[in-house]
Amino acid sequence: MSDGGDDGFVDDGGLFGGGGGGGGRRRRSNGGGAGCAIALIAALVLIFAAFAEDGGGGGGGGGGEGGSTGGAASPAPTFAPPPVDPPSDPVDPPPDPDGDAREPEAPDPVRDAAPGDxxxxxxxxxxxxxxxxxxxxxxxxxxxxxxxxxxxxxxxxxxxxxxxxxxxxxxxxxxxxxRHGAGSAYHAAVGDCVYGGSGDDARWEETSCQTGNFTVAGRLENESSWDDCDRSTPGYYGRSFTVSGWRPELDVRLCLRMNYPDDAGRSHLNTCLAMTGSVESPTFTFADCERANVYVTGRTSDYADADFCAPDAWATWRNEDFPDLGYTICWRWLNG
Incomplete structure (x- = not known):
């Protein structure tokens, strides 16, 4: 019998924790098969470790601070978006709500009209x-x-x-x-002053009032007659403006009154006047006869006609452009 120490056999009971040595037949141990299994497991562990290391970042550094040898997952690749050019100024008009491009409105002389056009x-x-x-x-x-x-x-x-x-x-x-071709007097209103030449084609313009020009005493539009003007006052004059090719509604007739130096120019026979200044350079103003100091004894459209007034005193004035509107008045003291 052997003492069981070195012959390569193992006691079944000792291997599996059985009871103490009993009798029975000894059998050869399976230690060689167990060793193969252990070797296979070790090889698999090494292969897995190598595979994990290769997949951990393509030769990158080891694990983190924890010393892990397991490979971390690779970060997902990122891509910068391509540069975007700034928007350019729009060339075409933006589409309208229906999706059609709005065409710019064509100029319209009526819709776009403004004062002064x-x-x-x-x-x-x-x-x-x-x-x-x-x-x-x-x-x-x-x-x-x-x-x-x-x-x-x-x-x-x-x-x-x-x-x-x-x-x-x-x-x-x-x-x-x-805009009448005969001048701005076409639009003169009553009370405005105007002046122009005596010819048929002369221009007449609005102007400031002064001795020698005319005040508008009446303005007649459309169809009218000179009989519609008050011609009873001395110094009366008229100017008409017609528009050919149109009906009479654009025609204008101005009833004018000469702006004389003083009231002597508009006086009639027996008119009472208040005279100031000298006999050689008098100034006459309308006044009732109780306050007046002279009265008119005669009047003629001839300039400086002293013979007409003799033996009374006289005063005269005329505009060279309109000599027919000149005058000579004869006067006498009321209490003389």
Missing amino acids: CLAEGGTPDAPDLAPATCGDGVFEVREVVPAGADCRDYVNGAELDRAVRYDGYDLTLCLAY
Whole structure:
């Protein structure tokens, strides 16, 4: 019998924790199979470790502070977006809500009209056809643009309003003044002063009032007659303005009165006057006869006609451009 110490056999009971040595047959130990299994497990561990190391970042550094040999997951790649050019100034108009590009509105002489603009009439008074024009003679100037239902006379001086053209489609009315080729006196109102030449083609302009020019005593529009003017006062004169190719509504007749140096120029026979100054350089003012100191004894349109007045005193004046409106008055002291 052997003592069981060195012959390569193992006691079944000792290996599996059985009871003490009992009798029985000994068998050869399976130590060689167990060793193969252990070796296989070790090889698998090494292969797994190598695989994990290779997948941990392609030769990158080891684990973190914890000393882990396991490979960390690679970060996901990032990409910078391509640069974006700043938006350029828009060339085309933005689309409207329906998706169509808005076309810029074409200029319209009526819709876009403003005070001071000038328009030429290519139509008729009843069917106007106004077009932009250079401001000059023979065109219409816009004085005001008012709502379609408004009255231009509430916005424009009557003498400066020659025509009102209403456009319901634009909800506006154009208040127009005609630029007459005969001068600005065409738009003179009562009380304004004007002056011009005596010829038929002479221009007449508005001007400040002074001796020798004319005050507008009456303004007649449309169809009229000189009989409609008050011609009873000395110094009366008239000037008419017509517009060819139009109906009479643009025609104007001005009833004028000469601006004499004093009231002697408008005096009649037996008019009482208050005279101041010297006999050689007198000034006459209308006055009632109780306060007057002279009265008119005669009058003629001839200039400096002393013989006509003899033996009375006289005073005379004339405008070289309008000699027929000159005068010589004869006067005498009331209490003389």
